[in-house]
Amino acid sequence: MCALTYHAGRRIQGTSADAVSGGWKELARTTLGSGNTNINVTSIPDKRYYMILRNTLGRSGGGSNGGYQFNGDSGSNYAVRRSGQGGNFGTDANFSDLDLWDANSPQILGVDYLVNKSDKEKLLLSHVNDSNTAGAGNAPNRAVILGKWANTSDAINRIDLNSMNSTTWNSGSEVVVLGWDPADTHTTNFWEELASVELGSAGASLSSGTITAKKYLWVQVFFEHLGGSNPNTLWRFNSDSGNNYANRSSHDGGSEDVETGISHLDFYGQTNDSNGFINMFIINNASNEKLVIGHTILAGASGAGNAPSRDEHVVKWANTSNQITNITSTSTNGNNYGGKSFIKVWGSD
Amino acid sequence: MAWGKAGSTTLTSAGDTVTVSGLSDNKYFTVLGYKQSSGTSDFNWRVGNGSADSGNNYARRQSSNGGSDTTNTGYSRMFADNGGASTPSFQVGYFVNIATEEKLNITHSVSQSTAGAGTAPDIRESVNKWANTSDLIDVIQGVNVEGGDFASGSNVSVLGSDLTTSSNKPTDVQEGSRFEETDTRKMYHYFESGGTDIQDKTLVQNGDDITYSGGVIDVNIGSSSSSEGDYLLHTLNVPITTTDFVLDFDYKRVSGGTGVFGGLVFRSNQSGESVENSNTGDYIRTSPNAAGSSMNMYWHNDGDSTETELGYLTGLNSAGSWNYLRLTRTNGTNIKLERFSSSARSGSADAEAAVTNLSATWGLSLKYIGGYCAYASGGGLEEHFDNIDLSSTTKLWKELGT
Numbered sequence: 001m002c003a004l005t006y007h008a009g010r011r012i013q014g015t016s017a018d019a020v021s022g023g024w025k026e027l028a029r030t031t032l033g034s035g036n037t038n039i040n041v042t043s044i045p046d047k048r049y050y051m052i053l054r055n056t057l058g059r060s061g062g063g064s065n066g067g068y069q070f071n072g073d074s075g076s077n078y079a080v081r082r083s084g085q086g087g088n089f090g091t092d093a094n095f096s097d098l099d100l101w102d103a104n105s106p107q108i109l110g111v112d113y114l115v116n117k118s119d120k121e122k123l124l125l126s127h128v129n130d131s132n133t134a135g136a137g138n139a140p141n142r143a144v145i146l147g148k149w150a151n152t153s154d155a156i157n158r159i160d161l162n163s164m165n166s167t168t169w170n171s172g173s174e175v176v177v178l179g180w181d182p183a184d185t186h187t188t189n190f191w192e193e194l195a196s197v198e199l200g201s202a203g204a205s206l207s208s209g210t211i212t213a214k215k216y217l218w219v220q221v222f223f224e225h226l227g228g229s230n231p232n233t234l235w236r237f238n239s240d241s242g243n244n245y246a247n248r249s250s251h252d253g254g255s256e257d258v259e260t261g262i263s264h265l266d267f268y269g270q271t272n273d274s275n276g277f278i279n280m281f282i283i284n285n286a287s288n289e290k291l292v293i294g295h296t297i298l299a300g301a302s303g304a305g306n307a308p309s310r311d312e313h314v315v316k317w318a319n320t321s322n323q324i325t326n327i328t329s330t331s332t333n334g335n336n337y338g339g340k341s342f343i344k345v346w347g348s349d
Numbered sequence: 350m351a352w353g354k355a356g357s358t359t360l361t362s363a364g365d366t367v368t369v370s371g372l373s374d375n376k377y378f379t380v381l382g383y384k385q386s387s388g389t390s391d392f393n394w395r396v397g398n399g400s401a402d403s404g405n406n407y408a409r410r411q412s413s414n415g416g417s418d419t420t421n422t423g424y425s426r427m428f429a430d431n432g433g434a435s436t437p438s439f440q441v442g443y444f445v446n447i448a449t450e451e452k453l454n455i456t457h458s459v460s461q462s463t464a465g466a467g468t469a470p471d472i473r474e475s476v477n478k479w480a481n482t483s484d485l486i487d488v489i490q491g492v493n494v495e496g497g498d499f500a501s502g503s504n505v506s507v508l509g510s511d512l513t514t515s516s517n518k519p520t521d522v523q524e525g526s527r528f529e530e531t532d533t534r535k536m537y538h539y540f541e542s543g544g545t546d547i548q549d550k551t552l553v554q555n556g557d558d559i560t561y562s563g564g565v566i567d568v569n570i571g572s573s574s575s576s577e578g579d580y581l582l583h584t585l586n587v588p589i590t591t592t593d594f595v596l597d598f599d600y601k602r603v604s605g606g607t608g609v610f611g612g613l614v615f616r617s618n619q620s621g622e623s624v625e626n627s628n629t630g631d632y633i634r635t636s637p638n639a640a641g642s643s644m645n646m647y648w649h650n651d652g653d654s655t656e657t658e659l660g661y662l663t664g665l666n667s668a669g670s671w672n673y674l675r676l677t678r679t680n681g682t683n684i685k686l687e688r689f690s691s692s693a694r695s696g697s698a699d700a701e702a703a704v705t706n707l708s709a710t711w712g713l714s715l716k717y718i719g720g721y722c723a724y725a726s727g728g729g730l731e732e733h734f735d736n737i738d739l740s741s742t743t744k745l746w747k748e749l750g751t
Contacts, residue, residue, distance in 0.1 A: 014518070014530065081472060115381075117502070121437070123460075123461055125457050252418045279455055296455075305422045
């Protein structure tokens with residue numbers, strides 16, 4: 001909220017408008033300037049909810065798993081449930097860290113949510129895209145992790161991402177901690193709207209248009225299905241139609257569908273016979289492969305008598321020279337998307 | 350537009366629901382739900398318009414701890430947490446919100462399970478839909494259907510994707526205040542118009558056939574053709590720059606006349622202060638018929654040679670009885686005149702005359718309001734106007750310049 005000042009003679013001074021308050025705010029960040037085994041984020045204010053963006057680079061050799069420790073607690077106070085590649089969830093109990101998925105891969109993107117109440121155990125939700133070996137010939141790996149820190153006396157003030165062995169992450173690896181609290185009135189919104197495009201009338205292309213290049217992207221898409229024949233959805237970045245994409249997905253919890261060396265992303269492409277809604281996060285550094293974590297709901301036939309379907313995705317665009325500045329889905333089979341289809345893109349560095 | 354706080358509710362005592370209502374229109378919501386439990390509870394989503402829909406209007410799909418998907422159809426709520434526990438859970442939900450389409454949701458949830466690091470938490474991944482295709486979501490609720498309650502401290506927080514900036518100018522200040530906008534270097538003057546009876550202001554009179562007495566504007570043309578051009582004028586001390594306003598006034602025909610016309614005129618910010626219907630400037634005027642049974646409205650666009658009729662408002666009370674009228678301009682092209690049965694002007698109007706295609710260049714940012722006499726070849730007309738109350742809901746600050 002912008003402050004107003006009141007003066008004699010009925011004079012008031014202020015700015016033209018209040019910015020929108022209460023979005024996700026960056027609270028703290030640590031970016032490695034050189035290789036290190038730990039990424040420590042300190043002096044974190046007490047907020048009810050955190051959103052953590054985790055991008056680690058270049059790890060090789062040694063053990064594969066890194067993990068969070070909170071407030072420097074290295075006691076056996078963590079428990080985890082974790083699944084990789086859609087497999088069964090395994091558990092760890094009484095661990096000395098909240099053991100994340102951190103394989104020996106060139107790059108990891110993690111998008112984590114954390115609830116933080118001092119007198120309650122802290123609960124974490126994490127989705128991971130592990131780039132796997134470089135190149136579009138190698139599909140990324142995916143993981144889902146949930147964990148808890150069994151502390152019931154302290155609010156979180158520090159988050160350490162530790163390799164738990166001697167291997168290091170490369171320079172540029174970072175952990176960004178965003179916060180949200182019901183009492184917040186700040187106007188410092190981490191996520192900046194980069195595009196908001198509604199198709200308006202039926203068409204075969206839904207595009208963000210040119211967007212400002214940002215390191216982190218958050219994309220939400222709604223597809224209106226017109227009935228009849230289904231459009232296909234060839235998602236491409238920067239209009240790249242080369243075979244530079246790799247995709248891993250699961251439909252309704254089924255077996256993994258792996259596609260490598262393909263010309264597009266395959267969101268909403270398997271069962272697009274109804275309206276669909278996609279949520280995705282992207283790490284978008286020019287010199288690294290672009291990694292995407294996505295979830296989709298397909299509405300199914302209309303009415304409450306028909307259950308929706310779901311897709312879970314991890315994707316990579318193997319380009320290592322450009323940032324994404326355009327996100328477009330094109331239907332190439334002659335069928336259109338409905339006019340209510342729209343895409344919104346937010347971003348931040 | 351930007352992500353921002355659309356609403357948040359934290360329970361201060363145990364209960365079965367945590368509800369965030371009054372949500373504005375957003376294409377997307379991100380919802381954070383935190384459950385604390387008193388006894389055994391579960392956390393589910395309900396959404397609605399006006400209130401959370403508890404009907405069997407939901408369909409849902411979930412997987413718990415990676416198990417096979419299960420579905421429910423024709424159900425009374427969406428999935429969120431794993432349910433049936435006395436320990437906390439945390440859920441993150443993404444909603445898409447288009448009135449004419451089913452509302453779709455993706456939710457990830459983690460449940461603490463048994464306290465302590467010896468027990469791993471549980472996960473539920475779900476997708477859900479609300480089959481309503483006529484309403485926007487303006488209520489999002491966490492609801493428990495188990496035997497226990499949500500404990501105090503449980504919270505639902507909603508972020509909306511389409512929040513917009515709002516004016517920073519205060520409205521709880523004195524009339525005549527000046528606002529100095531530091532980022533644009535503009536200055537504004539505050540005009541307090543809400544509920545103002547303009548007859549309390551200083552009036553300027555021209556001629557003697559329109560007078561102000563006892564709180565009533567009396568248009569009494571008698572029989573003299575020299576009355577044409579008489580007026581009683583109120584100059585608003587600061588023009589209303591908004592195109593949105595509501596102007597209430599009471600009208601009573603005292604006695605009819607022949608060949609005479611008079612009424613109220615509302616003029617825009619034109620040069621000169623003539624208030625007659627001279628086919629100059631931007632104005633709108635009332636024109637009751639001689640019998641007093643209807644009232645016509647005319648508007649004129651500066652530069653046009655003639656006026657345009659808005660249409661007749663019919664069914665006015667006979668001479669001697671007050672009519673409760675309301676002139677409303679809601680945007681740049683719409684204006685309407687309504688007749689109500691009581692001074693409260695509540696409920697639906699009894700009659701309406703409206704225009705919806707005003708010229709885009711037409712102004713009527715009210716500057717003058719007054720009574721006028723336009724044509725007095727006959728005589729005998731007398732009519733009263735009372736309780737002329739002007740209100741405007743937005744933009745009461747007049748820009749003065751930089």
